[in-house]
Amino acid sequence: MKTYLASLNNAMHEIMDSFENVVVIGEDIRDPYGGAFKVTKGLSKKYPNRVLNTPISESSIVGIGTGLALQGYRPIVEIMFGDFITLAVDQVLNSAAKFGLMYGDNVNVPLIIRTPMGGGRGYGPTHSQSIEKMFFGMPGVKVISPSLAHEPGGLLKDSIINEDQVIIFVEYKNIYNNKLMLEGDGGSLHRYEVVDDKDNKVIYVDNFLECKPDIIIITYGGLSADVLRIMSDLVEEEINVRAIFPSTISEMITPDTLMPLVPVEHGIIVAETGAGNYGWGAEVMASLFEQGFVKDNSKVRRLSSQENIIPASQAMEKEVLLGYEDIMSTIMELMS
Amino acid sequence: MCVIRHTEESLLELFSKGLLRGTVHTCIGQEACAVGVISALDKKKDILFSNHRGHGHYLTYSDDVHGLIAEIMGREEGVCGGVGGSQHIHKNNYYSNGIQGAGVPIVAGIALAEKMNNSDAISVAFIGDGTFGEGVIYETFNISALWKLPMLVVVEHNQYAQSTPSYDQHAGVLHERAKVFGYEVSVVDGMDLEEVYLTAKRVIDNVRKEKIPHMLFLNTYRFAPHSKGDDFRSKQEIDRNKKRDPLSLVRDKIGKEIFDNINEDALSRVNDVVAKLMGAKH
Known part of the structure; x- marks a missing residue:
């Protein structure tokens, strides 16, 4: 049985394998570390030129994702903790999300921002919040959050294939290591x-x-x-x-x-x-x-x-x- | 330059008659910056990202007087259907947005894309001296220098952020700031079209060839207010700067007769567009 984390990590590998225009950007995401929660583990070994470690600059890296998306790439930006997304909210609200709406039909910003929310792991006040609600009701932004009964990696893949707007992909850090409850896995459920x-x-x-x-x-x-x-x-x-x-x-x-x-x-x-x-x-x-x-x-x-x-x-x-x-x-x- | 000047003056007139909504940030006095830099770009492939004071940039890029004025008048025939207005404009490789400094990382992302494509296109961000108060530009100076991105940051140092003078809000010397990240910075008299163009040409060729970021720092001055009711500069200061009006400097170089012909053509072009948009016969 697969974990929430394994599903996401496998999907990242499959996505990078299938779509050459996918670029993954974030802090400490390259191997051997592979990201704070290991969702990007193994990616930089296989795709060294498309997995980019960045400085601690959330606003800039989301903006860089927007620029890549404008030029036809499919960037996936990792924000290490959901709490840090506040540093990039302007880039989401006033740039990435707006461009597809205010510049006319031929501009799309298919930008995926993955980030873990939630507590339960003792990280304290600035590393445990669930602040995705600040993106609700924001035109041009869709917020997706998989449960244990979803196939999280499948949702991530769907976002790459189907979406042409900004996706805030909210993972829950308290369940990264939980087993998924997929078809037939639910015991009595x-x-x-x-x-x-x-x-x-x-x-x-x-x-x-x-x-x-x-x-x-x-x-x-x-x-x-x-x-x-x-x-x-x-x-x-x-x-x-x-x-x-x-x-x-x-x-x-x-x-x-x-x-x-x-x-x-x-x-x-x-x-x-x-x-x-x-x-x-x-x-x-x-x-x-x-x-x-x-x-x-x-x-x-x-x-x-x-x-x-x-x-x-x-x-x-x-x-x-x-x-x-x-x-x-x-x-x-x-x-x- | 003359088309920009007359367009901006028409916009101010339309605004004062209550025919424009919102706000209009004109670049009167800064025309040599827009024309000098953008004329040195390859408009087919280079990507431009402008700001709240972008009419001159847009006109130099597109020569689309009608699309711009119609856009600011909120007309459907405007370049963005009236949605964007003065500050939010897009056409082909040209973008502008109204958030200070927010375009700089986007320009870095565009440069990264072009670098990964192995193309020789470059991307250009236009910012003002006021934008140096925004943190994201320093994040991006760092990353773009580290990653050797083919981008140009053009600073139009007009000495004011709305009503606040540059010396009241910035410590130290602005054109030194990007250097500590490894940027090369070229400081130029932004009122002198020839100097702007020649330096821009050299710098742009270098960015294209060497795939490194560069800052073009243009010292300039805006003759008109930032928008409305926010101008507290002394008349003497404005008049002193007007002695170096970039249009007059060009006129002195090319001769009055040639200049006047160009200027009259520009004026009548702009007047025609405005008249047409106002539904007037002439």
Whole structure:
């Protein structure tokens, strides 16, 4: 069984093999180090001229990616920690994302920025955040984040093949070494996939076949590990849980993909790792109400991490970040 | 140069009549920079990235007076359909954007692409002295020198960032800054078209051949305000600089008669475009 990391690393190799115009740029990404989280491991040995180590200059390297993309290359820029992407936001917002929209039809900036978000590894306040929400609602930018039930490398490959705009590809560092839950790998869990008309690959996971779900959990990225574990643990309790993991998190889930929400017996949980205010969960909730999928307030819960910095100490970090226990206790509360 | 001057003056007039929205950053006084540098480029293959004060660059590159004025007037027939306005223009290998210094790393990326293509195209970023306050340009000086990228950074040192004089915002000597990264820097009188052109030609040939970055540092002055209501310079200072109007310097070199002919042609060309856009018969 493949890990999240191995899937991404394999995909990077396949992408560089298949597409000669792919150039990978980032800090410390060349061998023997192979990147802070090893996603680029082995690449520079095979493709020494297309894997470029850079100085610590996030803004400049994203701009260089934009220039490469304008000239027909397919740059993949790695930002070592998601927290550091703040240093390059101007380049994304005011240049890369704008060019395809303001210069007319013949300009595209197919730029992929890969970066790991999330905590759980004790890196502390500036290396643990989930700040992808600053790219939501940014015209010309699509944010993609694979869960453990996705094939992360597949999503990366799709981004190279299908997309001609800026992609913020958010990996979750707490699950790099987790095994993927792919077809047939789920033990008692059942997985199926729906692709909507915006290429959003939405994965549904049920812990019981052909049952009306008691609880539906909508989430993405690193929380998939906790949710999948909860679902396995609840088999014994005979609580039916359906998880919905979208891959594109910057676009609203369409009504078609929300259809499996109806009917649900006890409640819906929308969960995100980032701080919740003005976040992804708020948008999902609004959409559930606007589209008429939820009429009863008492059955929906929005969960997120605390509005706080993320401490380095394990106990304090656990306190701030949303995780297994909070989600489990919310399920039990809705079931009671 | 005359087409640029008359276009800019028409734009200021249209603005004062309330016929343009937003803002208009003119380059009146800086025409020799645009014409001298861009005339020395190979417009078919070299890639240009301009800034908020780019009308002169665009006109020298494209000679598209109608597309530019229409764009600034917000017309569909404008070069970017009215979406970009004064500061966000694209045509063929020409780009401009309104964020200070943001184009410099993009120009480095373009240069990297051309280097990887083994082409002999170069890329050019236009910045002002005010842009030296932005951090990303230093990140890019470093990388472009380290990677030996075939790019040219053209600095139009007009001595002001909007209303703030250069000496009030920059420590040290601006043209020394890029040298510490390994850039060669050529400092030129930006009011003298011939000097700008000859130096640019030599520098551009060298960037193309040696595949190294270079900075062309042009000392110049803008006669008009940055935009509107933000000009607190003394009349004496402006008048003193106007004595070295780049157009007058050209006139002195080529003779009044030839110059006047060119100038009148330019004026009537610009007037025709404006009249047509205003829907007037003449």
